[in-house]
Amino acid sequence: MSQQGTPDILPRPDFHFPGEVGRTYLDSAPAQFPQPVKAPQGAPNILLVLLDDVGFGQFSTFGGGVPSPTMDRLAAEGLRYNRFHTTALCSPTRAALITGRNHHSTSFAGITELATGYDGYTCILPKSCGTIGEVLRQNGYMTAWIGKNHNTPTWETSAAGPFDRWANGLGFDYFYGFNGGDMNHWNPILYRNRDLVAASTDPDYHLTTDLADHAIAWVRQATSIAPDKPFFLYVAPGATHAPHHTPQDWIARFKGRFDGGWDRYREQTLERQKKLGVVPADTQLTTRSRGLPAWDSLNADQQRLYARMMEVFAAYGAHADEQMGRVVDAVKALPNADNTLIVYIAGDNGSSAEGGLEGSLCENMFFNGFPEKWQDNIQAIDELGGPKHFNHFPSAWAHAMNTPFQWTKQVASHFGGTRNPMIISWPQRIRDRGALRGQFVHTIDLVPTLYEVCGITAPSVLNGIVQKPIEGASFAASFEDAKAPAPRKTQYFELGCNRGLYHDGWMASSPSFVPWDPNRAEWDPDKATWELYDVEKDFSQANDLAAQHPDKLRQLQDMWWVEASKYNVLPLDWRATIRMNAEAMGRPSLVRGRNKLTYYPGTIAVPDAASPPMCNKSWTITAEVELPDAKSNGMVVTHGGLEGGYGLYFRDGVPTFVYNFLSVERFTFAAPEPLPAGKVTLVVDFRYDGGGMGKGGALTLSANGQKLAGGRLEKTIPIQISLGEGLDVGMDIGSPIDFTYELPFAFTGKIDHVTIELGAVEAR
CATH class of the missing domain: 3.30.1120.10 (Arylsulfatase, C-terminal domain)
Incomplete structure (x- = not known):
């Protein structure tokens, strides 16, 4: 046992009856049950909120142009930290946040989709890096994780498991959210613990609101059932990561607010930051990072488009802060609210520049290596933020969100990528309310801080595994002492070199x-x-x-x-x-080496990493179906959705194949007339041209050996079909492959099976 009263080795030994045991209970000592573990006396409830892709100068609490009344309230009753640091990318920061170890120590040198086979890069969280969820759970806490989980290897996110690195396996009793880097906020693919969640039928559905609802429901229920047990509630909504999806009435609130452009925004933000005291009075505005255009160099149409993109982003962020405010209000309404420690971290890295210099309608274009053109994007200006696009603002706006610093997300060398606002509220403990703290703090320091204030020792052995030492250090002394020393003198940073x-x-x-x-x-x-x-x-x-x-x-x-x-x-x-590209990197795979894959009805939500790798090669889809009549409808098989992929479906009896090239073009091949009732062998055959990545080829759609349609598929997705959606058979969950049907577009006929045959991958 530690001096703080919690074991150094977890789990605790199995219970063994300590009394005298006779021949019968009559001549034995009174029976005893093993008692539930209790948290240390006075251990606080903990609410940890982590927003996504937020810059230091984004929200109003730290001088930005996006209103953040929830942060304002917490800052007024607690502390603002203006030298808190992340790793410059989401998965690494999140791994460090829940373990207290550096991101390379946890094997998260990058996001799970970029894993390679070196110790610091596998994105397989070592068992030697136990999470705070697991440690608190074994010390009497109720634990829940709501929202984004980007710490499960991509090849382990399917219904086949294994599940020991899903949120439940990482020490959280309850999980409601998504596995991956981002998610469509209008048509998300969500899990409750390990079970797929049915799509909402609410016409006003939005993911952030849904996540807030589930966070509130869980904490109320858990506290009602076990009011004497403290809770650890980790809420990671995924906002303000792309796609920038938000209700139109929120967007309207920001009309015209950013017409002055990003250069003026940076100047105004620094002025506000100085007045608020979140930066020193002599802070200088850094020069615009190299390659980013001046606002005044843009033409009127570019300015109109980019200002609108910023309006959408601001609305997205303001909406997220309001929804987190609902969670905060629910927590504060519970008993023992004064002994609830709230940590609100505005961003797992700086604001994201992944929209490119001209902004984006489909973030997956960026991850496939393609820039976008503003001349194309302006055509969709009135649809931004809605369900038709996976939109992202231009890089220069991301730079402005990081005022007063240089650079953005991914750039771990500079504070624009790594310095994020953090607010801590704890009415029972923090007396210096509304104050600022300037200690140099890193994400890895939060876990040891929480252990200290909870009266818990980080175990040296957890679940039979010797643990790596906690690499962070507690900054709990700063809660009471503005001049407390910083927890560290040295901290390295690295992300993508x-x-x-x-x-x-x-x-x-x-x-x-x-x-x-x-x-x-x-x-x-x-x-x-x-x-x-x-x-x-x-x-x-x-x-x-x-x-x-x-x-x-x-x-x-x-x-x-x-x-x-x-x-x-x-x-x-x-x-x-x-x-x-998992295939190119040789990551573990459920599909590698299989050139023929067979799927049956009911196979849905297969993640992209476990779906057939169809980039840069020939392939054939064969579907054995039975049509009830000549008006059959519905999806036979699809992979991907809004941001890229394909779908083979029937519409009023007409078999149709659509290839969505990263939402920029949709190549459609349809039969000239409906097929009659009966059994049909439907085949889509694609012969790849070769000659490199992302090339085209010849495509043929046939039924029972007869050609129905065909022609050229001029271009194909070269690296990754989809970010968050994979294979579905018999319906389409998530977002649609095109906009000619309504989800879930369940097939009205019968599917015996669907087979996908793969040719050899094109040499790179």
């Missing part, structure tokens, strides 16, 4: 690539440029002192390599979008 090292008030920074360009050139770490900042005096990293202090820079560079070796950062890997 963007490197940084903080040490004792100095920051060495080496950016390797611009995040709005999905295609990367070769890179040499020994020739990369390093910058140096005195961040005790230069809050925003505005003044590069590398030339003035070469010895200090060399010291920090050398320290970076030591830290990199210590925490599994090596080997450095600068490959870009090709890492999204």
